[in-house]
Amino acid sequence: MNHDEHDGPRRIANRVLATLLVASLAGAVLLPFAAMAPNRLVSGESVSLLTALRPWQTLGLAALAGALALACLVRPLGERRGARLTLVAAPLALLLTLYGLGDYAQRALTDASPAARVSQGAAFWVLVFCTSLMIVDAFQRLGSSLWLRSGYGLLLVAAVAALFATGTFNALSILREYFNIEDAFVDQFVTHLTLVGLALAPTLAIGLPLGLLAHRRPATRGVLFSVLNVFQTIPSIALFALLVAPLSALGDAVPWLGALGVAGIGAAPAILALILYSLLPIVRNTQAGFAGVDPATREAARGMGMTRQQILWRVEVPLALPVILSGLRIVTVQAIGLTVVAALIGAGGLGAFIFQGLGQYAIDLVLLGAVPTIALAVIADFLMQILVAVSRPAGAR
Amino acid sequence: MIELQGLTKTYGDKTVVSDISLRVERGEFSVLIGPSGCGKSTTLRMINRLIPLTSGRILLGDEDVTRLPAEQLRRRIGYAIQSIGLFPHWTVADNIAVVPNLLKWPSARIASRVDELLDLFHLDAGEFRDKYPHQLSGGQAQRVGVARALAADPEVLLMDEPFGAVDPLTREVLQNEMRRVHEQTGTTVIFVTHDMDEALKLASRIALLDAGRLVQYDRPIELLTAPAEAFVSDFIGKADLGLKLLSRRWVHQYQQAATTSGDAPHHWETDAQGHPTCLHGGRPTADVPPRVAVTDDWTATPGMTMKEALSRMVWYRVGVLPVIDDAGRLIGEVTLEGVMGRQP
Numbered sequence A: 001m002n003h004d005e006h007d008g009p010r011r012i013a014n015r016v017l018a019t020l021l022v023a024s025l026a027g028a029v030l031l032p033f034a035a036m037a038p039n040r041l042v043s044g045e046s047v048s049l050l051t052a053l054r055p056w057q058t059l060g061l062a063a064l065a066g067a068l069a070l071a072c073l074v075r076p077l078g079e080r081r082g083a084r085l086t087l088v089a090a091p092l093a094l095l096l097t098l099y100g101l102g103d104y105a106q107r108a109l110t111d112a113s114p115a116a117r118v119s120q121g122a123a124f125w126v127l128v129f130c131t132s133l134m135i136v137d138a139f140q141r142l143g144s145s146l147w148l149r150s151g152y153g154l155l156l157v158a159a160v161a162a163l164f165a166t167g168t169f170n171a172l173s174i175l176r177e178y179f180n181i182e183d184a185f186v187d188q189f190v191t192h193l194t195l196v197g198l199a200l201a202p203t204l205a206i207g208l209p210l211g212l213l214a215h216r217r218p219a220t221r222g223v224l225f226s227v228l229n230v231f232q233t234i235p236s237i238a239l240f241a242l243l244v245a246p247l248s249a250l251g252d253a254v255p256w257l258g259a260l261g262v263a264g265i266g267a268a269p270a271i272l273a274l275i276l277y278s279l280l281p282i283v284r285n286t287q288a289g290f291a292g293v294d295p296a297t298r299e300a301a302r303g304m305g306m307t308r309q310q311i312l313w314r315v316e317v318p319l320a321l322p323v324i325l326s327g328l329r330i331v332t333v334q335a336i337g338l339t340v341v342a343a344l345i346g347a348g349g350l351g352a353f354i355f356q357g358l359g360q361y362a363i364d365l366v367l368l369g370a371v372p373t374i375a376l377a378v379i380a381d382f383l384m385q386i387l388v389a390v391s392r393p394a395g396a397r
Numbered sequence B: 001m002i003e004l005q006g007l008t009k010t011y012g013d014k015t016v017v018s019d020i021s022l023r024v025e026r027g028e029f030s031v032l033i034g035p036s037g038c039g040k041s042t043t044l045r046m047i048n049r050l051i052p053l054t055s056g057r058i059l060l061g062d063e064d065v066t067r068l069p070a071e072q073l074r075r076r077i078g079y080a081i082q083s084i085g086l087f088p089h090w091t092v093a094d095n096i097a098v099v100p101n102l103l104k105w106p107s108a109r110i111a112s113r114v115d116e117l118l119d120l121f122h123l124d125a126g127e128f129r130d131k132y133p134h135q136l137s138g139g140q141a142q143r144v145g146v147a148r149a150l151a152a153d154p155e156v157l158l159m160d161e162p163f164g165a166v167d168p169l170t171r172e173v174l175q176n177e178m179r180r181v182h183e184q185t186g187t188t189v190i191f192v193t194h195d196m197d198e199a200l201k202l203a204s205r206i207a208l209l210d211a212g213r214l215v216q217y218d219r220p221i222e223l224l225t226a227p228a229e230a231f232v233s234d235f236i237g238k239a240d241l242g243l244k245l246l247s248r249r250w251v252h253q254y255q256q257a258a259t260t261s262g263d264a265p266h267h268w269e270t271d272a273q274g275h276p277t278c279l280h281g282g283r284p285t286a287d288v289p290p291r292v293a294v295t296d297d298w299t300a301t302p303g304m305t306m307k308e309a310l311s312r313m314v315w316y317r318v319g320v321l322p323v324i325d326d327a328g329r330l331i332g333e334v335t336l337e338g339v340m341g342r343q344p
Ligand SMILES: Nc1ncnc2c1ncn2[C@@H]1O[C@H](COP(=O)(O)OP(=O)(O)OP(=O)(O)O)[C@@H](O)[C@H]1O
Pocket: B011, B016, B035, B036, B037, B038, B039, B040, B041, B042, B043, B194
């Protein structure tokens, strides 16, 4: 795959891995791995990887780095076996990095004051980021099936969850922050998911029929798509803000709507904005899904004597489903991200922590909002990928 | 039996099909032919009302079906098209079972019907039943397409250039198969093509269309020997009229008793089972040996067209071919003199 344009024999089989490895090594050596602060509000002093980790942990990481270096090379392993080695070494490096940080925090805090805090540094993020990318890259090179990837991902998630469950990270500043606001966190997490769900359900209810309409009546496409496109181009904050005035007017004017929670601030404008953003991908993919059905198939279905409804449900929908679900995948991930912004107009959700943390210069609070959002988006994306794969007709799989 | 009465289709002020009336008897193989754009597909698609009629009537048996709900009508009429249109998300068995399913046949009957049809098209049921369309070759897919159209024993089978998109070799095989299937099932067929050779090979009646008008509807031989107007002979092409005629003649019509006695100008040697082994004489030129061994390729069978038999004579430079039965035994002969000595 990688063609070496220079003269001479090719040594490196996987340049992506090599680059990521160099980046992680440089990050690990040059950047602070953790920070130790006397209390929550001051930024602490940096601690390097070498001082933070126990010797066996450092040696372990070095050995894994050696294995990954071997995995880059043309000889003796080559690209495919190198990728398999990466799938073993990279997750181990990732888990060791996580464990090392938690372990360091526990040791550092045993003799410190209760207000003292240990937080993760840039080198930690570089290592987590680079090892994750190594795994993704290795899977791409191997062209592994979605099932294999799912199983592997599940195993990795379980390993990280086990680290959490055994209290490895409890001494870390971010976890202490979490314990402070545990109840609020659960609430906002649920609110976040609820907002996404409340936006996606009507999006599907409106978008699927509109997509079918756009397919059956080509004349409607121009207007429909340009209107939906307009919403896509309005920046999210602006759209949230634009909805405040009309919705508060509506909530005041129609009392029962007001009683239902329609107001300028809160969930109503957030959900409405999310719907407006989500409609275009759903409508467009639905239309594209139906358009992708071979006209000969439709002609045959008609010629056999299927009714319109039978053609729709037995032929067109099953064949269009993978494309429609791809649209839903885009929209779900997008909505999880956009809901963060909804916190600005009082809708709640994980964004609340981010903005609160930004206001207080409390980075841990920001992360407490951001990291779960990212994790949620990644997991939703993965689940939707599986759904798309399952929905693909057996004959086309 | 199906009868079209004054079938007409206009788009705006453009008449695409103009007052076509024809009657296809039960079990007949009727071919609609004509230049591109003459209205063949439109006519066919009006029969199962994929295109609404502007005017005219359609009788199926003695029943006027012009007003019957389209879906009901279509379930009684088979439909096979060039692009096949198999349902890609269903297995071969599910594809074939579409109309029986719509008609709510019991599942055991459907399953046995599917196997029966796969059998009819020489597709191994065990192997093909659970395959998906994308796993089939073009020829296999088209067989499944026709099997699907025949699944519920339709009163008439409509086919729109079904073999137009396959390679010439497969096309030939499929045509032969179609003839066999038609003989075995006795289904009434209306078949659209623009290939005269295909029409001559399959048709028991040919309807020649030109610019939406029915020019002549007749048996193939009448079309060749008694064209209704100049357009007919122009369309058929005068250059190989003789060969076209022979493509509608069968070896059994020209077959004579084979000579095996040594004093005839030519005679056959046979082995103990009666298979022809050698021909003595019978070659028009002197530069070939007087006694030649019979090979598989220069034999004829009663069901072969005379066009093919003649082609073999020309190719092997013999004036006579042995006619053999299914077991390969000599049952007669066809000769060049025999071809020439008869009004085609
Ligand atoms: N929806 C339509 N509107 C207007 N004219 C049409 C329409 N459909 C078909 N036609 C015209 O009707 C005529 C007959 O079309 P048809 O498809 O029946 O031809 P055909 O004989 O099947 O030709 P081919 O051998 O190329 O398939 C053509 O001239 C075509 O342009």
